[in-house]
Amino acid sequence: MTTTELPREQQLTEDMTFGSIHKLCIATYCVLMTVSAIGNITVLVNILKRRRNLRFGNNYMFMHLAIADLLVTFLMMPLEIGWNATVSWRAGDAACRVMSFFRIFGLYLSSFVIVCISLDRCFAILRPMSNVVNVAKRSRVMLTTAWSLATVCSLPQVFIFHVQQHPVFTWYEQCLDFDMFPTQLYQFWYRILNMVLVYGFPLLVIFISYACILTEIFRRYQLSSDENFRRSSLVFLNRAKNRTLKMAIIIFVVFFICWTPYYVMCLWYWIDQQSAEKVDLRVRKGLFLFACTNSCMNPIVYGYFNFRSGRGSGYGATRPGQQLQHHQITALSNNSTGVNSRRGSNCSSIYRDNSNQSMSWNRRSSHETEMHANNNRDENHLHPNSAANHNLRTTVSTVSEVPEAR
Template identity: 55%
Template sequence: MLNSVINPAGPPPVIRWPADGVHNDTGDSAPNATNLSHDMVFNEGHVVTIVTYSILMVISAIGNITVLSIILKRRRKAGTRIHAMLMHLAIADLLVTFLMMPLEITWAWTVQWVFGEPLCRIMAFLRIFGLYLSGFILICISVDRYLAVLQPMRLYQMDRRGKLMIGVAWIASFFCSLPQSFIFHVERHPNVTWFEQCVTYNAFSSKLLELGYLYLSMLMMYWLPLIVILFCYASIIVEIYRRSRESICGQGTDNVRRLGFLGRAKSRTLKMTIIIVIAFVVCWTPYYIMSIWYWIDAKSAMTVDQKVQRVLFMFACANSCMNPIVYGAFNIRTRRTLVTQKSTMVIS
């Protein structure tokens, strides 16, 4: 017997009607709490969702609006590529903050979907778009830093390349999110007919096709950004280390100064890399561990406490709170630091 929809707090690509659960042998389709499963009524898990998302929304809004306002002021005077990318990262995280998070709060409050078919499809697209865009902009920042260090003689191409990468990030996010608006739709519960939910039930012709879509989504949203970030910043550290070794063989004041800067740059890049990778892994890994569990064995995954499930799914959105802290702290620097960096022409 089909049961209620599971609506994990967070942006899972697929939500479906799980098996096992509410039985309505009387054929009564009228609202009656005694006929409903735990997931179909407002419970402690929904309270956790509302409270946690509200806190995340406030933190993310303050952090990203602060970073965005600082960047806009700096860009009027002397904007750089990294400022432009950080601006788009903040915009992506604000999309998550003001579109996805309020949706999750409202959805947890109403439990079922009460906004109709068109908004179901539109919000399914929007709730995932900001997350894709945030991940792709992180890729742009990593690649930009990589090219700035390993190809410093081609700086004249970097501005145009930076704009191109940002454009590709927006377009890729659109197309990666677009399937959501086709597979999500409003369904009535097969037994409790007054209960409607925005789900992907019956959207796939086979289990294999569904799993293919799920794992492709995981590849684009999790593995691709993680691999690119690791590769780019590891290469940067190796290159800075190589240059510092070459400087040791040089003589004179200029080489001593350059060596000192390279040491500081290596230390700063290493710290930034560690924090970026830890933040990304900590935010996204719990979400995908729980997601994969659902994809492989939904029945056993449902035995996990609902509050625990919702907290794990919400870790993904926490990345929008971490981005302004990590990238703002390391890339929005004082004018004095910027002048020092320009004079050395290392990591522009």
């Protein structure tokens, strides 16, 4: 008796036989894999070319984000391509467990590194006077935590996923988490926990972090408007505010769009599997493909924009057209050394690329330095709000690292 002659409940379903839908999925994964590989490798190469700046927060975190996305690109995507080609699982139980770990590890790591980047930028604005050592140490601690959490969160997959035979077609085997929980409720909440960690928690952190950044910038901009502050500095701070707002919207929207369709379909499937399976298989497969799109978009959002903004001196550095503005603003500070300590790598790159300007900026005689210090003391005496102005100037210098989305 052939498959088509069997009763309907004993026939292979559409997603259990290789067909046009699987071919479309393979083609789509190949495109996503190519785009993600080109984007993330480009970002990684450009960062490694500037290894002198690698110990600083932005560069260090962008490198780890590119690595995380490359894990998704070269572990998860090829697995999905091969799985769609064979339809059933043919690699054995051990490979099922190992690949189930790496299938989600890259996704966890990518989301957690995005959380680190958001928090790092938030700290840079709210605590701009942190020295380079503290910033580098904070970056290492956050990234170590991200890698550790990604490992811990992915580890249960090794014990949950296994190879199981089809009850009717014993030759058909699949790698799945079926019958590994005491009840379906346990399975449901385990999946919800995964969704919260990969999608809900990072989305919330992105929103809160950039909300705090924008609130602080608007507060200091309003403070500067009420005081005697240089117009050029106000204009520059306003531009930084607009750049930050654009970047915050782009980061939030891209993350939301990349993950929401996938988890909407997952939630539907977890809550009411029967009605979810009535949805056209092409729609279901298409929505599940969204799980990989974030790794394709990250190089654009976090890599391309930062590369554009730091073309002359590395990711997150000041653009050549902004060098004079940056100098003018940091020169206003009551303690320009403290402000620039956090930006030493970026500024040194600018000075190396523009030796003529650096001569005039850096060669200040001891007499001029003393006069400058005396003027600062007089200014502090005349302006009681100089401390607030100093914080604002520091924020201007820090915010200039936020790239402009163009």
